[in-house]
Amino acid sequence: MTKPFTPDHARLDRVVTEARRQRELRETGYRERALKLFPWICGRCGREFSGMRVRELTVHHKDHNHDNNPGDGSNWELLCVYCHDNEHSRALDEAARGRRVEELAPATHHPFADLKLLLKKK
Numbered sequence: 001m002t003k004p005f006t007p008d009h010a011r012l013d014r015v016v017t018e019a020r021r022q023r024e025l026r027e028t029g030y031r032e033r034a035l036k037l038f039p040w041i042c043g044r045c046g047r048e049f050s051g052m053r054v055r056e057l058t059v060h061h062k063d064h065n066h067d068n069n070p071g072d073g074s075n076w077e078l079l080c081v082y083c084h085d086n087e088h089s090r091a092l093d094e095a096a097r098g099r100r101v102e103e104l105a106p107a108t109h110h111p112f113a114d115l116k117l118l119l120k121k122k
Contacts, residue, residue: 005082017039026066026067026069029060029069030069030076031059032074033052033069033071033073034059034076035057035075035078037072037073038073038076038077038078039078039112040057040078041078041112042057042078042079042080042083043060043077043078043079043083043112044079044080044083044086044087045080045082045083047080049080056080056081057078057079057080057081058078058079058080058081058084059076059077059078059079060076060077060078060079060084060087061075061076062075062076063075064091066076090109
């Protein structure tokens with residue numbers, strides 16, 4: 001007769017706590033850099049954020065790889081929590097259909113496309 005398996009809950013709690021701490025450290029680093037690099041505007045809906053509302057902006061990884069954090073921010077875009085949830089829901093829907101996210105047509109809206117030109121006019 002085999003002995004029933006009893007999980008070590010204390011060890012599991014430590015592992016989960018450490019994983020969350022590491023994720024928070026990683027997120028804090030690239031979030032702070034992204035907020036310094038980009039204007040505080042959602043890259044999809046165009047809503048502007050300031051003050052306490054900045055916490056509603058999230059950093060979205062374009063390639064969905066949270067470990068790919070180049071210093072120039074080329075893999076990031078700031079999205080509001082609603083657009084970020086929508087982006088990930090879209091990816092999950094496509095995965096359920098058997099398609100990868102890379103096969104999706106990229107978003108075509110570019111809210112900052114003419115920003116440089118507009119700033120030169122002033």
